[in-house]
Amino acid sequence: MSELEFAGVSVRYGGFTAVDEVSLTVPEGEVVGLVGESGSGKSTLAQAAVGLVPVSDGRILLDGTDVHRLRPRDRRVQMVFQDPYSSLDPRMSVGESIMEAMPKGAYAGRDARRREVARLLELVNLDPGRAAMPPRRLSGGQRQRIALARALAGRPEVVIADEITSALDVSVQGAVLNLVRDLQRELRLSMLFISHNLAVVRYLSDRIVVLRAGRIVETGPTEQVLADPRHPYTRELLAAAPSRHTELLGDDDSDPENLDY
Template identity: 55%
Template sequence: MAELVVDDLVVTFGHGDSSFNAVDGVSLTVPHGSIVGLVGESGSGKSTIARVIAGLQPATAGRLLLDGEELRPATGRQRLARARDVQMIFQDPYSSLNPRMTVGDTLDEALALHGSGNAKARADGVKELLRLVRLKPGTVDQYPSQLSGGMRQRVAIARCLAVKPRLIIADEITSALDASVQGAVLNLVRDLQRELELSVLFITHNLAAVRYIADTTAVMRKGRIVEHGDADEIVSNPQHAYTQSLVAAIPRIQNAGTDHLLHAIGH
């Protein structure tokens, strides 16, 4: 685990009069061994922040610190080193996995790329990764097309864990999944975070999901953070008008005449 500090981050797209700040002076901290939610609608800038932290997008200004060490723009071998520290789980597990590689080959490749021992040690590592994400050993010989969406996302999570990252960025990892399996994936992430003491930046448009999984939450609108605080408090007592509108959009169910938030955990 590690502490991430995002300090006055700016990301500008375009040039001259057509330029705009997709991220405009964002500061955010992910403490050691915690889950921080980053919430906002499409176009709010949250995924741009994720890409900058992962080294996939350059920043215009600001600093990123991982345990006090600055994360600088990564190229070549530096990018491989960045990948050991920071791993990203993407929204669509099918497009992020190679359809021509079995689950075992995918995980073995990740282990080999980061120097995880000989073939026997990597085979043992693959078995352990499948155990961690609650997949049966027989999954090792299957291809992504043979798996459900939830199983594919578990493989993507296992690949992320293969390099033992210090920080994980989960970018909309349940939005492409059926509602019936979203809760199972959220439960898995929460269990892994506790078991492995992971530091996680959990990015989503779903306030109910972050209330369930995150310790603290930051709400983004038009490239800026408009509200930040305890995840449960943000949902139960939102202060900013934009956050209030997001809370109002959370699906509700009726139970004995009382409204209850639908927490995206498989209801």
């Protein structure tokens, strides 16, 4: 397990400040929910953590070391993106996409990598036989499971999940959330879980950080923030969320092999 820390991080595009002096910590083995409306800077912060956008000020630290000074194979931070239809290369099979994310030299030969692909597919509740398929033959929920398997192939200790259910049908969102919760607990991952929906964040997170216009306006343990939100913006988000997470999740304890997701 590792700890991910954002220390006074700002990201600017020209004269526009997308993230403004954000400081937050994702403790070892915990899930921090980052919540805010579209345009609040959530995805920008996530992209900065994996090196997709430059940091204007501040530092992003993995166990005390600036992630931008680490070699890519030592960063141990992987990201799962919002859109499962664009995050996978359509020219690659499912297995090839997962293999591409494996650390170089981690497996001796293609057979070993294929066995690891099969293990990862089973881990996300998919038939290993799907490894030969192109992404276009899979549903959105199945593609997001592949994206999760691909992220895990990089052997991360920190996973950043950026709105990973928002592009999915409501009927499969709960199944994917249950999978994420189970994987996080089983693998003891540290996780930054990003969403605009407090009902989703409530279900998964140990702590909540509320972001508005690039700045943190409220943070604290999940139950504390939800039971007694101090900032008016947090109260607005809470009022817009379903009253119970089951309204979103539905009956998702069904056998995953019997569901088409």
